Each structure stands twice: as C-alpha cells, then as structure tokens.
Amino acid sequence: MSLTKTWRTSLAVRTGLVGALTSAVCLTSFGYAAQREDTPAPAADSGPATTEEHGKMKKKEAAPFTDATAGSCLNWSVAEDGSVSDFAQAPCEGDHRFEVSARQDLGTYPSSEFGDAAAPPDLTRQAQLRSELCYNPTLRYLDGRFDPSGRYSIASILPPADAWAAGDRTMLCGLQSTDATGTPEVTHGTVGSQDQARVTQPGQCVSVNASNSLGVVDCGEDHQLETTSVVNLLETFPEGVPSVEDQDKHLREACTKAAEDYLGGPENLEKTTLQIYWGSIPSESWIGGSHSVNCSLISAHGESGFNSLRGSATGEFTINGAPPTPEEHPEAANPAPAPAADPATNPAAGAPAAEGTPQ
Incomplete structure (x- = not known):
C-alpha cells in the first residue's frame, strides 16, 4: 500500500x-446540551430569614452563598453519588471547574416568579435563564472570543437549597468544560487564554x-x-x-x-x-x-x-x-472521514475538533 x-x-x-x-x-x-443543568453549591449558613427591629419583625436580607464575581474561578469536590462539597473560590491558574463571567440577581425578576416563597427554577427554566441572562454577558466577558462548538460551554450556578429558602437569589453565569456525563471537569487557566x-x-x-x-x-x-x-x-x-x-x-x-x-x-x-x-x-x-x-x-x-x-x-x-x-487491502480504497466531535457527549479528555468541508 x-x-x-x-x-x-x-x-x-x-x-x-x-x-x-x-x-x-x-x-x-450553544454549548448547553452537554452541561449538567444545575451545579449546586454546598449548603450555606444563610441565617434566619427575619430579624426583630424596633419590636417589629422585618425581613432580613439573605447573605449570598458566594461573593464570587466576573473573573473569579470556583472549585469543588464531587463524590461518587454526585454530591458536591468544598465549594470555594480558587486561583484561575490552578485547579477549578467554573469561571465566573457575570453575577445576576434573580430577585429583580417579578416577585411572582422568584419571590420569598418561590421554588428554585426547574431545569427548563434554568436553560431559559442562561440564554436570557448569561449568553451575552459571557460573550462580552470573553471580548467575543468564544467557540460554541468548542471545549467550553456557558453554564450557571444557583444557590444551595437552604440559601435559596433564606431568600438568596444570586445566579452565577460562567464557563465550564464537561465530561460525557455532564459533570464539570477540572481545568487550568482562564478560558480567554486557552x-x-x-x-x-x-x-x-x-x-x-x-x-x-x-x-x-x-x-x-x-x-x-x-x-x-x-x-x-x-x-x-x-x-x-x-x-x-x-x-x-x-x-x-x-x-x-x-x-x-x-x-x-x-x-x-x-x-x-x-x-x-x-x-x-x-x-x-x-x-x-x-x-x-x-x-x-x-x-x-x-x-x-x-x-x-x-x-x-x-x-x-x-x-x-x-x-x-x-x-x-486495495491500494485504491477510499477511506471515509470521521464525524465531528459532539460536545454534548464529550468525555473528560475531550474529542476531535469540529471538522470543516474540504473544497
């Protein structure tokens, strides 16, 4: 041959x-299909939802589950059962699973949707919120340099259950790389430098x-x-x-x-x-x-x-x-090409880059 x-x-x-x-x-x-729909933080010590002031009960402003802002990186541990622990900020040049591109307050939405007694948004609504509140801010954060068919996807993180119940309506927008199961992988360096x-x-x-x-x-x-x-x-x-x-x-x-x-x-x-x-x-x-x-x-x-x-x-x-x-093996056999990488099922080590049409 x-x-x-x-x-x-x-x-x-x-x-x-x-x-x-x-x-x-x-x-x-748009990089959404592969990611785990919600990346929960561990329980936060939010404190009581109300406090007494001048003899009257007054709603206490909930402490946010994190003070991370755009440019911060976050890391956490994932147990075999999928539970999350050790949620904390981490240097972006070191191990991390999430890079924050924007911080949003869902409390600015109509109170009928995210009021004091509202349940967290379901998976479908979370996807809508990412599209509405995360996509454009993330593009601005990256100065427009983002390949939706590439290694990273746009994702969001909501407060843990007790922080949400206490009134925290923080939503973090950011970027992550996921494995075949949708679990965020450990990465190093900022997305903009990769x-x-x-x-x-x-x-x-x-x-x-x-x-x-x-x-x-x-x-x-x-x-x-x-x-x-x-x-x-x-x-x-x-x-x-x-x-x-x-x-x-x-x-x-x-x-x-x-x-x-x-x-x-x-x-x-x-x-x-x-x-x-x-x-x-x-x-x-x-x-x-x-x-x-x-x-x-x-x-x-x-x-x-x-x-x-x-x-x-x-x-x-x-x-x-x-x-x-x-x-x-015939010398003139015509080999076929491989299909392009599917980020939705890409495992931890990644998959071949998107292929183009040869001319």
Whole structure:
C-alpha cells in the first residue's frame, strides 16, 4: 500500500461524511446540551430569614452563598453519588471547574416568579435563564472570543437549597468544560487564554455511536479512531483564518509524519492497513478561539462508514474482529472521514475538533 495513496485517498473522500460531521456539531451549537443543568453549591449558613427591629419583625436580607464575581474561578469536590462539597473560590491558574463571567440577581425578576416563597427554577427554566441572562454577558466577558462548538460551554450556578429558602437569589453565569456525563471537569487557566478546540490526546481511542456522537473509550473496546497527535494550526497560520485547502496541505504531511512516528516508521503504518485522517477548523470556530485539530487513524468502510477497531494500532488489533491483512487491502480504497466531535457527549479528555468541508 502506497503511503502517498493513503493520504491522497483520505483527503479525497473526506467529503463523504461531511453531513454527519456537521450534524454532530449542530447538536450543541450553544454549548448547553452537554452541561449538567444545575451545579449546586454546598449548603450555606444563610441565617434566619427575619430579624426583630424596633419590636417589629422585618425581613432580613439573605447573605449570598458566594461573593464570587466576573473573573473569579470556583472549585469543588464531587463524590461518587454526585454530591458536591468544598465549594470555594480558587486561583484561575490552578485547579477549578467554573469561571465566573457575570453575577445576576434573580430577585429583580417579578416577585411572582422568584419571590420569598418561590421554588428554585426547574431545569427548563434554568436553560431559559442562561440564554436570557448569561449568553451575552459571557460573550462580552470573553471580548467575543468564544467557540460554541468548542471545549467550553456557558453554564450557571444557583444557590444551595437552604440559601435559596433564606431568600438568596444570586445566579452565577460562567464557563465550564464537561465530561460525557455532564459533570464539570477540572481545568487550568482562564478560558480567554486557552485554545478552545475540543481534541483528544495521542493514544486515546474514540468510538462513534449511531447518532454520530463521539466518546473516548479504552482501546481494548470497539472504536473507530485512534489519535496520533494534536496539531496547533495557529503556529503555522498566525496571520489569520486559513482556508480548508491550506489546512489540508499542511496537515496531510503533518499527520502522515505523526502516524509514522506514532507507529514506529512508515513500514509499520503500511502493515496496519489503516488510513490517516485529520480534521479542519471552520472560520467561525477559528475566530471563536479554536486552533487545534487531531490527526487520527481510521479504517474506512466504503465511502460512508467505519470499520470497528479493537486494540491499539501500536500493537495487536483487529478490524471488524479480524487482524489486518495488508495483502488484501486495495491500494485504491477510499477511506471515509470521521464525524465531528459532539460536545454534548464529550468525555473528560475531550474529542476531535469540529471538522470543516474540504473544497
């Protein structure tokens, strides 16, 4: 099998699953679907709701459950049962799960909705409040640099139950990165200083389910992609948004070299019978702050599907349950591309960045 043919056919047929790539990204175009709908803080010592003043009972203003403001970062511990503890502010350069972009007071809403006796908003209303009160302030906080298809999502935090009951109506807006279950991950650094691309790391294997959602799995399980490298395209294209053609021109060489290095040489790559695949970044994601893509290995099933791999290509592995057979692998086979990363189901380590349509 010609290695030149490998990348040429990979590039030629990447258009075969562009529809799947696009639909997977659009599932979470605003970054809401993956996140846990409410990120509760632990119980706060809010004090009584009323106090006596001059012989009369007067409502006491509730103490907010946190004094965090825009630019603050928050961290907490999550137990196996999902309960939250140790909720506190943390340095943004260190471990944290949430970066505050705005602080809102739901008490300014009509008292009929969030009055003294009102229950906390349900999940549907929380999503509406995030859209109404968090989206635009967060964009301003980031100076417009946000990729809704990238690693981070816009989220909100409401007071814990006892603080809400005592009258605290604080809502924090902010940014977080979530795993496949929607649990906020530990991150480091401010979002504005990060590459927002959603990528997997070399050696990780990625499965594609029936709805074209991606998830990192153990390489011993069935999967469709194996990551060989992460390429930061900003280093190659520092002057502005590169065209898909320019990205492809650079990545066909970079990803071929990455695959050879990953497997220990071009001969080992040829023996696997796998094809090289790389992503590309659409202009809106580039402008929003995503600049990295994955190089991966795949086994194409015609022009519109994927064979199942089990085991890492660095050792013994199977394709649809059988070991690779180089002599039976036609040189002109057309490999299909992988679907784009779905932030809604992205696991802790992330998934391939959103793919563009090659021209």
